[in-house]
Amino acid sequence: MNRPLRRDAQRNRAALVDAARQVLAERGVDAPLEAVAKRAGVAIGTLYRHFPERGDLIDAILDEKVAAWTELARQAMVLDDAWAGLVCFLERTCELQARDRAFTELVCLSHQTDRSEINRLIVRLVERAQGAGTLRRDVGPVDLAFFVMANSRVAEAAPGQWRRHFTLMLDALRAAPAQPR
Structure with missing residues (x-):
């Protein structure tokens, strides 16, 4: 006991x-x-x-990092504009990465914990933006994971440049407007 x-x-x-x-x-x-x-x-x-063990100490802070990331996704889901919600979620995730290396290593890149709620929210953010016609149809949750992973490396290598990279990557995700015939 x-x-x-x-x-x-x-x-x-x-x-x-x-x-x-x-x-x-x-x-x-x-x-x-x-x-x-x-x-x-x-x-x-x-x-x-x-x-x-090191893992015991990491576990002590992991749950709060997952909870913070999940809360970001929840806040993004309540925005009326689906694209704005997706962008908000991605930008705030990247802001966390820029100031917290452990966030990226433990939360974004780790598969050691059950993050089913955050995974479901990310899928819903993608589906909402695609349903609104603002996110490319060929983009999925795994592409957002790669987006976040890439941005974490930029934030680490050139801390002041991650927002520029973020903006360039957003342009790659956005659905192209329909071309007139």
């Missing part, structure tokens, strides 16, 4: 999770755990007492 954590242990665990959020956002999921412990102001042994 698990006993509740002492108050100091609760503070240490919270400090470690907060530090992990920051360090992994800056340096990615392969950041040294020593950097997390140092940022939290605790010894590495304290980190390992709370999180015996």
Whole structure:
């Protein structure tokens, strides 16, 4: 039976999770755990007492990242304009990527967690935009995953340039207006 954590242990665990959020956002999921412990102001042994494996620490922040991404999709779904909803979702996803390397590595590119709700929302965003005639018919959810993956690399390589890349990629997704006969 698990006993509740002492108050100091609760503070240490919270400090470690907060530090992990920051360090992994800056340096990615392969950041040294020593950097997390140092940022939290605790010894590495304290980190390992709370999180015996790297995956345990990552799991502590993964759910909130998935929840944040899912919320972005929900907000995009309520916009009346289907194209604006899709663009809003993609842009806010790319903004998250630009400031949080772990977001991309854990949420966008990972297949280790069940993200069925976010997957369903992305499918609906695609279908809505295609139904409105604003998204190319040959674009699917996997293409959006590639869009996001590509943009993450731009954000990493040239942090100030991701919005330009984002705009260029949007042009590639948009349905061409019907040509007069």
